[in-house]
Amino acid sequence: MADLRAAPFSPLVRGAASAAGTALGVTFAVVAGLRRSKPLHPVGSVASAVLTVTPAVDRSGSPLLDEPGDHDCVVRASWAVGSGPELPDIEGLAIRVLDAGADARPVDVLFASTGTGPLTRYVLAVRTPGGHAGQTTLLPVRSAGRPLELRLDPVDADSQPWPTRYELSWAHGRGAWNLFGVLEVAWHGTADAPERFDPVANPLPGTCQYAAVAALREPAYHFARLARPSAGRLPTATERRGASR
Numbered sequence: 001m002a003d004l005r006a007a008p009f010s011p012l013v014r015g016a017a018s019a020a021g022t023a024l025g026v027t028f029a030v031v032a033g034l035r036r037s038k039p040l041h042p043v044g045s046v047a048s049a050v051l052t053v054t055p056a057v058d059r060s061g062s063p064l065l066d067e068p069g070d071h072d073c074v075v076r077a078s079w080a081v082g083s084g085p086e087l088p089d090i091e092g093l094a095i096r097v098l099d100a101g102a103d104a105r106p107v108d109v110l111f112a113s114t115g116t117g118p119l120t121r122y123v124l125a126v127r128t129p130g131g132h133a134g135q136t137t138l139l140p141v142r143s144a145g146r147p148l149e150l151r152l153d154p155v156d157a158d159s160q161p162w163p164t165r166y167e168l169s170w171a172h173g174r175g176a177w178n179l180f181g182v183l184e185v186a187w188h189g190t191a192d193a194p195e196r197f198d199p200v201a202n203p204l205p206g207t208c209q210y211a212a213v214a215a216l217r218e219p220a221y222h223f224a225r226l227a228r229p230s231a232g233r234l235p236t237a238t239e240r241r242g243a244s245r
Helices: 011-035 211-227 237-243
Strands: 044-053 069-079 091-097 107-113 141-143 146-154 165-172 178-186 207-209
Touching: 044 091, 069 178, 107 146, 207 211
Parallel strands: none
Antiparallel strands: 044 069, 044 178, 069 091, 091 107, 141 146, 141 207, 146 165, 165 178
16 A cells, blocks of 8 residues: 655755645734735635546556546536636635545645646736636646646636636646546536635645645644634535435
8 A cells, every 4th residue: 555644844844834834824813814815816616516537658657647437526627826816816726526436535636827838837917817727736746756747727727716627737847748538617607615725634635744735734734724614515416415405
């Protein structure tokens, strides 16, 4: 069985990442308190979706990406600062794949607007009003001993306020992108909900966080949630089914 513990980094790198994460977390907590909302992506639209996986020839190392199937999802589209779509902002899409992880746990994947080249896939990009384009997971996870990055591209990029169909790809490090699936989103108005998506707590199967990335993310999430504990979690598929009865 693969070792899914956080991939190691030197103590110096991990310490620096932890310090940066704490600084970010304190900043997020202050912003959340002032805004009385989430520090980033404060307003968004939540909808149901279906992810259809048609695996690439190459293997990513994650069963979710490498095995064909249809998966029920919940997504939340939003702007990072909250100024979009009227003003330039960083576009984001969070995907929760229901019951796709170990022990039927959900899987959370966060995307943000970036470039898609070998280097620009790690650089945030501001979108102009009304514009939709490629997004990546920005921070890689480790899969099959290599860094794994995911990419999301709107098929109907001119749809407003959000696209309804996306193509998904994966790449190892700065390598070529491999198309593996399509996400169909059923937007119903612009309803939002105070849920949080957490790729550290709900990781992609077959992957682990790099220690430095986890050290950066975890304190930032922790402090932000201390400031706004009312922003809860998305219910599981079982809870949703029970609520619908």
